[in-house]
Amino acid sequence: MKNARTPFAFAAAFAGCVALIIGGCNSDGTADNSILKGLEGFGDAGKGLASGLRVHGAFHKSQEQFSSLDEYHVGRAAAAQIIQQYGLYTDDAANRYVNLVGKTLAEFSMMPEVYSGYHFHILNSDEVNAFAAPGAFIFITRGLLRAAETEDELAAILAHEIGHIQNQHALAAIKKSRNEAFVGVLATEGAKTATGEYGAQVGDVLGGMTSDVLATLKNGYSREQESQADNDGVGILRRTGYDPAAMVSVLSKMEKRLKPGSKDFSSTHPKTADRIASIKSAAGGTAQPASPPRQARFDAALRAARAQ
Numbered sequence: 267m268k269n270a271r272t273p274f275a276f277a278a279a280f281a282g283c284v285a286l287i288i289g290g291c292n293s294d295g296t297a298d299n300s301i302l303k304g305l306e307g308f309g310d311a312g313k314g315l316a317s318g319l320r321v322h323g324a325f326h327k328s329q330e331q332f333s334s335l336d337e338y339h340v341g342r343a344a345a346a347q348i349i350q351q352y353g354l355y356t357d358d359a360a361n362r363y364v365n366l367v368g369k370t371l372a373e374f375s376m377m378p379e380v381y382s383g384y385h386f387h388i389l390n391s392d393e394v395n396a397f398a399a400p401g402a403f404i405f406i407t408r409g410l411l412r413a414a415e416t417e418d419e420l421a422a423i424l425a426h427e428i429g430h431i432q433n434q435h436a437l438a439a440i441k442k443s444r445n446e447a448f449v450g451v452l453a454t455e456g457a458k459t460a461t462g463e464y465g466a467q468v469g470d471v472l473g474g475m476t477s478d479v480l481a482t483l484k485n486g487y488s489r490e491q492e493s494q495a496d497n498d499g500v501g502i503l504r505r506t507g508y509d510p511a512a513m514v515s516v517l518s519k520m521e522k523r524l525k526p527g528s529k530d531f532s533s534t535h536p537k538t539a540d541r542i543a544s545i546k547s548a549a550g551g552t553a554q555p556a557s558p559p560r561q562a563r564f565d566a567a568l569r570a571a572r573a574q
């Protein structure tokens with residue numbers, strides 16, 4: 267289902283997705299804090315900012331022919347494998363809340379519009395980890411939810427993952443040879459129809475692309491890509507009205523939960539101290555204390571998910 271970007275209607279193709287009600291936006295482009303104080307409030311002024319910010323990632327030449335529908339197909343297949351490996355945490359309140367925070371952030375990203383919208387899922391795993399698959403499928407583990415102690419810190423983690431999406435880092439993991447094969451198959455077989463159905467050969471190539479993406483999600487992005495996601499995440503937090511310094515505070519808290527040598531965030535991301543050093547001037551040093559209403563809704567929605 268295409269994201270229609272009406273003021274409060276968003277695609278809900280997967281479990282855990284909810285309608286998003288977007289708040290106001292100041293004339294200087296920064297978000298009005300009232301969005302976050304009461305996620306119930308809505309207005310459509312924020313739409314203009316988001317729609318004006320769409321950017322395109324740097325692709326191989328052949329990737330220019332890779333449509334958002336293709337990206338969705340690859341991402342959905344990768345997401346299915348991640349879900350199979352980790353298992354979903356299906357608590358409704360927690361999923362609604364994570365989606366509401368995540369989709370609000372996505373509105374203030376450089377890529378608010380994606381085929382089928384953004385999907386945020388909680389993985390039922392103690393591992394401290396998060397993934398961003400193509401097609402805007404974003405995963406956060408319960409282990410990582412426990413590291414976040416405020417809504418702003420949860421937002422910081424999600425904003426980092428949205429940073430990977432808006433820079434199309436996962437798509438960049440697809441081998442050039444596969445892109446060329448994809449274009450070749452499309453050209454010679456006419457296998458792709460206007461309705462987005464694929465022939466067997468296109469399916470094979472997309473399957474190979476999914477393997478490339480999963481390998482990269484497992485092994486981690488480059489240092490430059492991680493730094494870009496951190497920096498972009500700080501910008502998304504600021505525009506949405508969250509405390510950018512929450513990016514620094516949550517990184518420190520995550521560091522304490524990582525087990526050296528384990529297959530988690532520490533194995534796929536650069537050293538925390540380096541990450542903090544490179545964003546500290548942009549993010550600011552000390553996170554603000556959470557407002558009581560914001561903390562109350564964080565605690566209420568995630569109490570069970572964050573329990574050991």
Ligand SMILES: [Zn+2]
Pocket residue numbers: 426430487492495535
């Ligand atoms: Zn990352």
